[in-house]
Amino acid sequence: MTTHRPPPPPASSPSSASSASPTGEPDWVRHxxxxxxxxxxFAGADTxxxxxxxxxxxxxxxxxxDYAVRLGASGLALGPIFASSTHGYDTVDHFRIDPRLGDDxxxxxxxxxxxxxxxxxxLDGVFNHVGREHPAFAASPDGGDAxxxxxxxxxTGGTGPGGRPEYATFEGHGSLVTLRHANPAVADHVTEIMTHWLDRGADGWRLDAAYAVPADFWAQVLPRVRRAHPDAYLVGEVIHGDYPxxxxxxxxxxxxxxxxxxxxxxxxxDANLFELAWALGRHDGFLDSFVPLTFVGNHDVTRLASRLREPRHLAHALVVLCTVGGTPSVYYGDEQAFVGVKEDRVGGDDAVRPAFPVGPAALAxxxxxxxxxxxxxIxxxxxxxxxxxxxxxxxxxxNEQxxxxxxxxxxxxxxxxxLAGAPADCPAPDAGQLVAGHADLVxxxxxQALARLPPFGWAVLAPADH
Structure with missing residues (x-):
């Protein structure tokens, strides 16, 4: 396969202004x-x-x-960087960099x-909940119960040890106390946090557990953030539901x-490409109203290289990620075929959130x-x-083609x-040239053009008039 390297970033710099695209997102997100x-x-901190x-x-x-640039990335999506008690998602101070990671x-x-x-x-904004050590929740100095x-x-109406009132938590995690999003003061606080770090140079926010936050809360906060930073990209973590x-x-x-x-x-x-075709049809429907954030790995799921039973299918997954609509994200280490299985236990995320070495030369x-x-x-x-x-x-x-x-x-x-372990001839009407992968064109x-693929093969083809 001919090796191509990504072109340089678009001429406009990250700090330059741009208008919204027809999809509603900032123009720069297109790239x-x-x-x-x-x-x-990544840093090997104790979580x-x-x-x-x-x-x-x-x-x-x-x-x-520089490694990210050589990969072809145009952006760095960071997980939590603010002061927290343990793993970053139990924030205690949204205005302070976690001392384990550094400072302002x-x-x-x-x-x-x-x-x-x-x-x-x-940046990663955790605004559905905070850690129990957050100043707004931690025990009062005078020993009060509330x-x-x-x-x-x-x-919740219940009481805990010592008669202290109990409060709702995120999906049963006692260390993560849910914010009361109906309180205007909470909306003001979140707006201030988001605007503060955009003022400091961030370009957007991934909003953690956005599905758990009432939609009208975001509808109050996000327009206020956009008035100050119309070029900010705001994407929510949503696992299920009606995306549009x-x-x-x-x-x-x-x-x-x-x-x-x-x-x-x-x-x-499962060698069931009917499932993929059905999902791509659903995906097209989403694209009618917004451009989803697409991925084949992230910090919350088992690594793709561990999930796939046939290692040669890793290429197929990446081909799909890079050739369908969306804003792609590559989780650090996936580009090196890192393995790791997420487990439902304390510390069960550690295997998919490993330390990186001091430099690329130390990678396997x-x-x-x-x-x-x-x-x-890319x-x-x-x-x-x-x-x-x-x-x-x-x-x-x-099933397999x-x-x-x-x-x-x-x-x-x-x-x-x-996907088959044998060669396959697949119809490729009007295909005139091989763009990537391996195939012989008939x-x-x-x-009547055919693409003759090797076992476990893939190809991206351009029409003859390309």
Missing amino acids: AIWWHVYPLG TGADRRPTRGLARIADWL ADFDDLVARAHRRGLRIL PPRPDWFVP DIVRRTGLDAVTQYELWKAIWSSLN PYGWPIYRLHQDL GLRRRHPWLHTARTRPLHLT LVYETSAEGQRLLVVLN QPGTA
Whole structure:
């Protein structure tokens, strides 16, 4: 396969203003491809709360920015970086960098170095809940039973040890106390936090557990944030539900596309590409109202290389990610075929949130072919920015073979997947040239064109008039 490297970022710098696109998101998101990092894990920080020693986490991430640029990323999506009790999602101070990761100066340096390289910065905002040590909830100095700001939380009516009132928690996690989103003071507080870090140079927010927050809360907060920062990208973590309706009612630019994530690995494992084709049809429907954040791995799920039963299907998953509509995100380590299984227990996320070495030279040699595959496919996407809003149309479908046309703005490509351990001839009407992958074209440029794929093969093809 011919090796392609991604082109440089678009001419406009991350700090330059841009108007909203027809989808409602900022124009720059059309070119966004995120490298997603969980900072506390990346830096090897202790996430139990027992060891609070500094790790220089933000500075260590900054040392990997050139690696992200070579990968083809145009943005750095950070997991939680604010002061927390343990793993980052039990925040205790949204205005302070977690001391394990650094301080304000380290944040400013990371933003400056990223922007110089054309990389945007996406922050992770945990605004559904806070940690029990948050000043608004922690026990009063005078030993009172209620939190200092009881109206910020949702009482359950029960009492705990010592008669202290109990308050609602996030999905049963006692350390995560749910905020009372009906309180205008909470909306003011979240607005202030989001605006503060956008003022400091961030380019957008991933809103954690956005599905658990009432839609009208976001509808109050987000317009206020956008008045100060109209170019900010605001995407919500949504696992299930009516994605378009959630976007409409909240005012978010996008939500996370868990439906497609599940369909990709499940269809590959089961050799059931009908499942993938069905999910792509659903995905096209979402694109009618917003552009989802797409991914094949993140900090909350088992690594793709561990999830797939056939390692050669990893390429198929990445081909789909890079050739369908969406704003793609690559989770750190996936580009090196890292393995790791998420478990439902205390510490069960650690395997999918590992430390990175001090530099690329310390990475294992067997991961680099996968990194180069990511470069090739991300490079293809960067050369075809219309893929951001592309719709797909299946042209040939069996359990183990799928040919789909991906198109937008008068442009189109053909994607051919073969999951079988034997060669396959797949119809590829009007295909005239190989863009990526491996295939022999029979009768190229005609309606009868065939793509002859090797076992476990894939190809991206362009029409003869491309």
